[in-house]
Amino acid sequence: MSERSHVLIMDDEKNYLLVLQTLLEDAGYVVTAISDPETALAFLDESEVDVVVTDMKMPKVTGRDVLQRAKKKWIHIPVLIMTAFGSIESAVEVMKHGAFDYITKPFSNDELLLSIHNAVELSRVHRQYRLLQEAMEDRYGVHKIVGRSRAIRDVLVMVDRAAPSRSTVLITGESGTGKELVARAIHYSSHRKDKPFVSVNCMALNAGVLESELFGHEKGSFTGAVAMRRGRFEQADGGTLFLDEIGELTQDLQVKLLRVLQERRFERVGGSEPVDVDIRVVAATNKDIAELVTNGLLRDDLHYRLNVVQIPLPSLRERREDIPSLVAWFVEKVISENSMPSKSFSTEALNYLTGYEWPGNIRQLENVVESCLVLVPGPVISVDDLPPDIRDEEAQFKSAVDLLPVQLDLAGTLEKIEAALIRRALVRAELVQVKAAEYLGISKSLLQYKLKKYGITGH
Ligand SMILES: Nc1ncnc2c1ncn2[C@@H]1O[C@H](COP(=O)(O)OP(=O)(O)OP(=O)(O)O)[C@@H](O)[C@H]1O
Ligand SMILES: [Mg+2]
Incomplete structure (x- = not known):
């Protein structure tokens, strides 16, 4: 660990406190030792500590009070309670209220150090998780959806309105229009944001595997099922399940999915015990949803269940005015991710990008911008540097004639x-x-x- 962990200890017996402080400092911790419990509580309110170690019985303030106060500041902070021999019952009580551990006096140094070591580890994992969570929110929040066109503003309004509820959302749009980005934005704008966003691509897996992937399986339910495994539905409990390429689900799985959507309950493969989950489902497809239903590829009842809120994403050519800001956004992203010297597109090159048809939508635009930045050595990317199909007006004309x-x-x-x-x-x-x-x-x-x-x- 590069940074030293900060431990706050409180005990009204000053001599004892001094001994503990020396012991912990020798073990490499940064220690704040306070004998007056009220001062200690005030310190706790103001400072970031990784672990709290407190005596159970102190004048005016008890270990239980400390625990409550510490948890108010940060719910995941590990609090270690020291109790005198004989007061085990109240120790059990504090464990129920979320203490990390209790240790009965007199204890050996090793006993205390081990418990603190475990507490520090736990604290570190929670902090890392929180940082990761913040990074994800930052990366996938609504604010990362670039564009000010009318079409994309309509999408953002719908994301905003849909996010707080548990209603199933169906996102439709051509390939590369940002369906997954929007699905994540819904998750990270909802109160489920601290719980998992779990993504399943229905096309990537064959039907047999997909079932156990979604619902999990019990040990021994098929050859190779050596242990119980939780499926994506369970992994997403409390959070959001993103079902991508929903048009690829087999009929059999569509029936099973329908039941989960209705009851929020299912059984693992080979199991009979029902499992309850609290999930929000967001589904996506780049197919024409009405056509899928007409052709019998998507069950009518499932379509009805999925299509509670539909967010259709515009193709990029329907919102060309967003192209310059998208280009600027991708340029900045690629340059900072690769620590490149700054580069830009000439006005004329940008005009070509704005005029192109973009059959692969934003993903294609992103790829083109990235490849130009990487391949062009100079500071300005000109029309000649663009991929031939974008540069070639003749080809553009031909494809237009075909249409x-x-x-x-x-x-x-x-x-x-x-x-x-x-x-x-x-x-x-x-x-x-x-x-x-x-x-x-x-x-x-x-x-x-x-x-x-x-x-x-x-x-
Ligand atoms: N409005 C936007 N602002 C910024 N980046 C975007 C926007 N829309 C899409 N992107 C980026 O474009 C790429 C493609 O988006 P995404 O993967 O969400 O598309 P998709 O609709 O799921 O595509 P597919 O149907 O092929 O799976 C991603 O890198 C995404 O971050
Ligand atoms: Mg996608």
Whole structure:
């Protein structure tokens, strides 16, 4: 341990206190020894200590009072109670109230050191867990969802409203639109945030394994089940279970999942004892949910259960105005994670990124930004440095033609394309009309005429 642990000891017998202090200091701890219990309680309120060691019987204040006060400050603080021989009963009482251990006087030095060592370890684990928890919250909180477009603001409002309840949430959206990010944001904005967020990808596992993965199994329930194992449902108890790629569940598992959603109860594989869990389920799919139901791939009743609150995520091309801030966010992230010298995209390169179709959505954008940062040696990433499919207007044009409607209505189709190009130019030009007209190679007044014609308001 690099940092020395801080132990607070209180005992009204001064000589005894001095002996303990020397013993603990020799063992490498930082020790605060206080004989007046009230002073000690005040110290406890103001300071961070790792372990508290207190005598049970002191004038005015008892070990029990100390315990309560310490737990109020930090529920996980280990409190070790020293009792005189003969008062075991009250010691048992304090154990019930959450003392870490009690030790009967007179005790050997080794006995005390061992107990303190264990207490310090426990305290350290709790602190590390808390730090990890804070890091997770920081990493996956709602504030990490970048974007100010109308579409993403609607998503954030829904996350905010859905988070506090236990309602099942179904997140839909194309691949790479941020479904998992949103699922985590819901968890870390809910009162379940200190409990686990457990993620299961229904596609990654075959049906046989998935069942025991979800529900766990009893010892001996199948060859290889050498011990009882808790499944993801149990691991997520008190927290959130994220079922990703829900469209991949077999019919058999859909029936079982339906029951858990209804009763919050299930049996482990090979077991008959019901297990109760308190979980919030968030499911996700990149498939068209109505289509899954129509094609019989998702049971109607399960669909109904899952689809209590639906959060549809917009594709990136439906919120192009977020692209510059997403790029900035990924640039900053990659640079700081790799301790790189600072780099940026030229305005023209950024315009290409904003205009691209992004079939792989944000994940693809993130990958493109990262690969440019890594591969381009200079401080500015220009259009020539972009991957060919983004740079190649010809290819963009071809793929756009492939997406055209089958009707051969020339005038109507051309108008649609014209309107789409104007919208794109406006976004690239950050809504500055003169600039958009320049991109399009037309006059400002012609642009204004066309804006009116197509009813484009600038958003
Ligand atoms: N609004 C956003 N702000 C910042 N980063 C985002 C945003 N949306 C998505 N990301 C990032 O994009 C990547 C893809 O997101 P995520 O894995 O949540 O997508 P997904 O919808 O679950 O994709 P798939 O369907 O392929 O599993 C992640 O690295 C995520 O952190
Ligand atoms: Mg995902």
